[in-house]
Amino acid sequence: MTLRRVVLPEAEDELTTAFVWYEAQRDGLGAEFFEAIEATMAQAVKDPLRWARVVRR
Structure with missing residues (x-):
């Protein structure tokens, strides 16, 4: 499984x-x-199993 890092614009601002x-x-x-x-x-x-999974809806 290939994972990618996603940083939302709001998080970048913070x-x-x-x-x-x-x-x-x-x-x-x-x-x-x-x-x-x-x-x-x-x-x-x-x-990734060390961290909570976030699923987009």
């Missing part, structure tokens, strides 16, 4: 807002946040 907020707290913190999100998403694609 991630961008969070990135900007973290960067304002400390230079480089936004990048650390984004790297953590990317790593988590990669784990979800690699081992």
Whole structure:
């Protein structure tokens, strides 16, 4: 089974807002946040049974 990562536009907007907020707290913190999100998403694609399944209707 081939899985693909889907990030909704609303989620992208929230991630961008969070990135900007973290960067304002400390230079480089936004990048650390984004790297953590990317790593988590990669784990979800690699081992999907660890995560809840979302089905579009």
